[in-house]
Amino acid sequence: MSLTVEDVKQRNESLIKEVLEVYPEKTAKKRAKHLNVYESGKPDCDVKSNIKSLPGVMTIRGCAYAGSKGVVWGPIKDMIHISHGPVGCGQYSWASRRNYYIGVTGIDSFGTMQFTSDFQEKDIVFGGDKKLEKIIDEIQELFPLNKGISVQSECPIGLIGDDIEAVSKKKSKEYDGKTIVPVRCEGFRGVSQSLGHHIANDAVRDWVFDKSGDKHVDFEGTPYDVAIIGDYNIGGDAWSSRILLEEMGLRVIAQWSGDGTLAELENTPKAKLNVLHCYRSMNYISRHMEEKYGIPWVEYNFFGPSKIEASLREIASHFDDRIKEGAERVIAKYRTLTDAVIEKYRPRLEGKTVMLFVGGLRPRHVIGAYEDLGMEVVGTGYEFGHNDDYQRTTHYVKDGTLIYDDVTGYEFEKFVEKVQPDLVGSGIKEKYVFQKMGVPFRQMHSWDYSGPYHGYDGFAIFARDMDMAINSPVWGLTRAPWSK
Amino acid sequence: MSQSAEKIIDHEMLFRQPEYTEMFASKKQNFEFPYPADKVTEIRDWTKTAEYREKNFAREALTVNPAKACQPLGAVFAAVGFANTLPFVHGSQGCVAYYRSHFSRHFKEPTSCVSSSMTEDAAVFGGLNNMIDGLANSYSMYKPEMIAVSTTCMAEVIGDDLGAFITTAKQKGSVPEDFDVPFAHTPAFVGSHITGYDNALKGVLTHFWHGKERVANNAINFIGGFDGFVVGNMPEIRRILNLFGAEYTVLCDPSDVWNTPSDGEFRMYDGGTTKAEVKSALNAKATILFQGISTEKTGKYIAETGQEVVSLHHPLGLAGTDQFLMEVSRLTGKPIPAQLERERGRLVDAIADSSAHIHGKKFALYGDPDLMLGLTAFLLELGAEPVHVLSTNGDDHWAAKVQTLFDASPFGKGCHVYAKKDLWHMRSLLFTEPVDLLIGNTYGKYLERDCGVPLIRLGFPIFDRHHHHRFPIWGYEGSLRVLVTILDEIFEALDANTIDTAKTDYSYDIIR
Numbered sequence: 001m002s003l004t005v006e007d008v009k010q011r012n013e014s015l016i017k018e019v020l021e022v023y024p025e026k027t028a029k030k031r032a033k034h035l036n037v038y039e040s041g042k043p044d045c046d047v048k049s050n051i052k053s054l055p056g057v058m059t060i061r062g063c064a065y066a067g068s069k070g071v072v073w074g075p076i077k078d079m080i081h082i083s084h085g086p087v088g089c090g091q092y093s094w095a096s097r098r099n100y101y102i103g104v105t106g107i108d109s110f111g112t113m114q115f116t117s118d119f120q121e122k123d124i125v126f127g128g129d130k131k132l133e134k135i136i137d138e139i140q141e142l143f144p145l146n147k148g149i150s151v152q153s154e155c156p157i158g159l160i161g162d163d164i165e166a167v168s169k170k171k172s173k174e175y176d177g178k179t180i181v182p183v184r185c186e187g188f189r190g191v192s193q194s195l196g197h198h199i200a201n202d203a204v205r206d207w208v209f210d211k212s213g214d215k216h217v218d219f220e221g222t223p224y225d226v227a228i229i230g231d232y233n234i235g236g237d238a239w240s241s242r243i244l245l246e247e248m249g250l251r252v253i254a255q256w257s258g259d260g261t262l263a264e265l266e267n268t269p270k271a272k273l274n275v276l277h278c279y280r281s282m283n284y285i286s287r288h289m290e291e292k293y294g295i296p297w298v299e300y301n302f303f304g305p306s307k308i309e310a311s312l313r314e315i316a317s318h319f320d321d322r323i324k325e326g327a328e329r330v331i332a333k334y335r336t337l338t339d340a341v342i343e344k345y346r347p348r349l350e351g352k353t354v355m356l357f358v359g360g361l362r363p364r365h366v367i368g369a370y371e372d373l374g375m376e377v378v379g380t381g382y383e384f385g386h387n388d389d390y391q392r393t394t395h396y397v398k399d400g401t402l403i404y405d406d407v408t409g410y411e412f413e414k415f416v417e418k419v420q421p422d423l424v425g426s427g428i429k430e431k432y433v434f435q436k437m438g439v440p441f442r443q444m445h446s447w448d449y450s451g452p453y454h455g456y457d458g459f460a461i462f463a464r465d466m467d468m469a470i471n472s473p474v475w476g477l478t479r480a481p482w483s484k
Numbered sequence: 485m486s487q488s489a490e491k492i493i494d495h496e497m498l499f500r501q502p503e504y505t506e507m508f509a510s511k512k513q514n515f516e517f518p519y520p521a522d523k524v525t526e527i528r529d530w531t532k533t534a535e536y537r538e539k540n541f542a543r544e545a546l547t548v549n550p551a552k553a554c555q556p557l558g559a560v561f562a563a564v565g566f567a568n569t570l571p572f573v574h575g576s577q578g579c580v581a582y583y584r585s586h587f588s589r590h591f592k593e594p595t596s597c598v599s600s601s602m603t604e605d606a607a608v609f610g611g612l613n614n615m616i617d618g619l620a621n622s623y624s625m626y627k628p629e630m631i632a633v634s635t636t637c638m639a640e641v642i643g644d645d646l647g648a649f650i651t652t653a654k655q656k657g658s659v660p661e662d663f664d665v666p667f668a669h670t671p672a673f674v675g676s677h678i679t680g681y682d683n684a685l686k687g688v689l690t691h692f693w694h695g696k697e698r699v700a701n702n703a704i705n706f707i708g709g710f711d712g713f714v715v716g717n718m719p720e721i722r723r724i725l726n727l728f729g730a731e732y733t734v735l736c737d738p739s740d741v742w743n744t745p746s747d748g749e750f751r752m753y754d755g756g757t758t759k760a761e762v763k764s765a766l767n768a769k770a771t772i773l774f775q776g777i778s779t780e781k782t783g784k785y786i787a788e789t790g791q792e793v794v795s796l797h798h799p800l801g802l803a804g805t806d807q808f809l810m811e812v813s814r815l816t817g818k819p820i821p822a823q824l825e826r827e828r829g830r831l832v833d834a835i836a837d838s839s840a841h842i843h844g845k846k847f848a849l850y851g852d853p854d855l856m857l858g859l860t861a862f863l864l865e866l867g868a869e870p871v872h873v874l875s876t877n878g879d880d881h882w883a884a885k886v887q888t889l890f891d892a893s894p895f896g897k898g899c900h901v902y903a904k905k906d907l908w909h910m911r912s913l914l915f916t917e918p919v920d921l922l923i924g925n926t927y928g929k930y931l932e933r934d935c936g937v938p939l940i941r942l943g944f945p946i947f948d949r950h951h952h953h954r955f956p957i958w959g960y961e962g963s964l965r966v967l968v969t970i971l972d973e974i975f976e977a978l979d980a981n982t983i984d985t986a987k988t989d990y991s992y993d994i995i996r
Binding site: 023053054055058059085087091094116118119139141142158159160190191239240252263337409429437438451457 | 485486487488489490492494495498499503504507508511512515516517518519523524527528531536539540543544545546547548549550552553554555556557572575576577578579581582583584585586588589592593594595596597598599600601602603604606607614615617618619620621622623624625626636637638641642671672673674676744745746747748749750751908911927930934
């Protein structure tokens with residue numbers, strides 16, 4: 001593209017105006033505040049965020065339950081997470097997030113199972129507390145090696161006035177102080193997944209930290225203990241991250257929450273530093289640990305060699321020379337790999353443009369990885385970001401980037417149609433829309449069933465996948481040779 | 485370091501490399517505080533016992549790995565089957581994100597659907613404003629010809645009245661007064677996805693038929709029910725009915741919109757039953773319900789209009805398809821086309837060719853109740869034994885129907901039907917009474933892993949195999965496909981079991 005930055009800005013501004021025309025006046029006014037063209041030098045992206053989606057617009061967002069059960073709690077592998085309410089929520093979120101783990105499923109691990117109270121009309125009418133008690137008893141009998149239970153509330157729980165906290169306390173006492181965590185993540189709470197993350201973080205604070213007491217007094221710390229916070233091990237992301245931290249000499253005592261266990265959660269307050277990948281979903285607990293236990297936390301970014309390198313050094317800066325040297329050793333060790341990957345793929349991807357719309361940290365975090373491959377992100381937005389996300393985004397995006405918060409199906413389609421990026425990165429609901437339009441696409445929530453994308457090992461896969469998407473021969477064949 | 489630019493390895497192989505396996509072992513030992521390995525083995529073995537099975541079947545409250553989804557999913561399926569229709573789900577927005585994802589993962593297609601995005605204030609004050617704004621927004625943005633409304637459990641628990649809300653929304657100008665907004669209450673805590681399909685379809689028919697006078701003609705209606713293979717099945721049904729030269733209407737046909745080409749254009753709407761077709765369908769002489777349990781209320785409503793209603797249960801195979809065709813013939817007064825008779829003969833031919841490989845094989849199967857009836861009948865016809873037939877959303881009436889099939893066949897002896905049970909129950913069945921093959925949806929792969937029984941994927945959803953839903957499993961041709969699918973798995977399992985060099989490979993035959 002030979003457009004100047006000013007051309008791009010002008011095009012994007014008129015594009016925003018154009019999409020707003022489809023809405024009724026009131027809606028257009030509200031949506032206008034979520035769309036913008038980034039001006040470099042500004043402290044944030046100047047869009048409204050974390051407010052209610054408008055009815056009927058086809059938002060891409062999910063709910064608080066998705067944020068708690070689907071994101072934060074679900075991956076804790078040795079606990080059983082009850083989807084408490086009707087059958088659907090648990091069914092649709094069953095094993096669909098690719099939080100890899102190692103364990104004997106159904107015996108000592110439960111990540112890819114769907115435990116539900118399958119509410120019937122009588123449970124709505126008479127309440128579900130008695131049923132929940134019985135469910136916990138049945139879990140104890142049939143799954144005796146579970147380390148703990150969480151109760152993930154679906155919409156009806158809060159509406160019918162069930163007291164899941166009382167049930168949890170009672171049952172915990174009955175089972176010798178067993179960890180039983182009630183989570184008030186009913187889907188109607190808040191405006192997106194985001195409140196679910198917060199509620200889930202608070203539940204860890206109140207029902208794990210505050211109750212774990214002297215459970216692991218014999219756990220011996222070292223000066224190099226860190227916890228990985230906010231990595232859900234999608235396609236193995238946390239593993240390809242952990243390996244780097246260990247190689248530089250750190251000891252990873254916990255993974256939150258991909259391939260995580262209850263014991264890891266309980267021991268995290270003994271860490272010397274919390275390293276936080278997904279700020280959006282786990283900043284809450286990091287701040288809490290800082291306040292209560294004095295554990296500092298640092299954000300990092302393990303997408304693409306430039307950001308990995310900077311992050312390894314940043315993490316190392318919190319430790320002594322041994323670790324700093326370790327970081328340099330790791331960087332040097334993997335440079336051959338990343339140089340070869342870049343040498344192979346950059347020529348195939350140079351100058352290609354990308355539009356993103358994802359959740360959590362990715363609308364900004366993956367930009368560096370694309371840039372390492374010579375690609376340019378020309379539009380980005382958050383499904384459930386807050387203003388602090390849009391502030392952090394300014395460190396990543398270029399002048400004139402199109403910004404769209406909580407984008408609607410209509411807007412996204414129009415933006416892509418007009419901007420004509422070489423690649424769109426978003427979710428399963430968007431994937432086929434854009435592929436029909438002939439635009440290469442990668443799911444950037446599930447890594448399109450690939451991954452890991454984190455770390456150096458992951459970067460190689462990321463680079464190959466982006467090449468595969470953009471340079472697939474199929475995109476040259478979408479139009480029949482006889483059609484004009 | 486195992487990763488290299490020349491040969492990039494995926495998660496499948498990457499994490500088997502020593503640097504990772506050592507890391508996993510150390511993580512487990514130092515930080516996970518796991519149970520000792522022998523304890524895990526002990527419990528694992530215990531879950532395979534008859535004692536465990538008894539405890540497992542004594543469950544009264546807990547459901548583990550169910551084979552059903554909730555009502556609104558089925559309602560969205562039904563709405564998608566009408567031309568230029570936007571499904572609109574009144575309630576929490578996360579639900580709609582889930583339905584869209586679920587369908588897209590199965591069909592590998594977009595699924596357009598909106599939500600009224602109700603949040604805490606709507607929980608307190610009701611969702612009327614969400615309905616008013618939601619209809620106005622979706623009408624102006626997505627320009628549908630019809631908006632089909634259903635509900636999530638949130639809207640049902642707080643008691644929102646769809647009929648009144650839609651009327652008010654129209655008065656407020658959200659959509660024109662004469663704009664079609666059929667609706668159905670679809671509480672997630674009643675029934676399953678098939679109930680939602682039923683309610684939503686009945687809602688559409690009621691909307692267009694209520695108060696209209698029926699002038700009977702000679703046409704017939706066809707209703708398929710909730711069907712993961714709809715993309716392949718519906719064109720096959722149309723082909724069959726066209727061969728008859730029948731006058732017919734398919735009520736609810738999502739087979740185009742879930743099967744659009746990639747040619748540079750995204751079609752939000754494509755195909756589907758038109759409003760004109762729905763209206764005139766009232767005058768048909770009869771309606772065939774291909775999955776009668778999935779469409780019970782709809783069938784009852786249609787019968788009340790004076791039409792004959794023929795309720796089938798996902799007929800498959802020879803006798804099943806025979807029955808379907810004879811009903812079509814009887815209703816239309818047209819003979820069974822020679823072409824179809826030839827197809828029948830070919831199916832008989834294929835069964836005869838392969839019968840020795842299926843005869844006496846023991847099957848476990850689970851899924852929606854109508855599908856289970858069709859598959860059970862077909863398996864019995866093939867001389868196979870459907871030893872465990874399970875449905876999470878099948879009730880005792882359904883179970884009695886399955887039992888009738890067992891009773892009518894010598895191969896049904898020793899076969900059992902399990903209503904309202906889940907896949908954790910099935911796990912106990914597979915350990916205590918093993919079978920040769922399992923038929924189910926994608927989630928059956930966990931049973932395949934745990935119990936070592938090969939899985940044949942027939943049902944919904946199927947996420948981990950591509951494109952099978954594009955081909956029909958209905959009619960003689962479809963049944964042939966089912967037969968081949970079963971045979972493929974039998975042969976694959978046989979090969980896998982005989983592939984060890986110098987140990988078992990004498991049976992690794994090249995001719996079978």
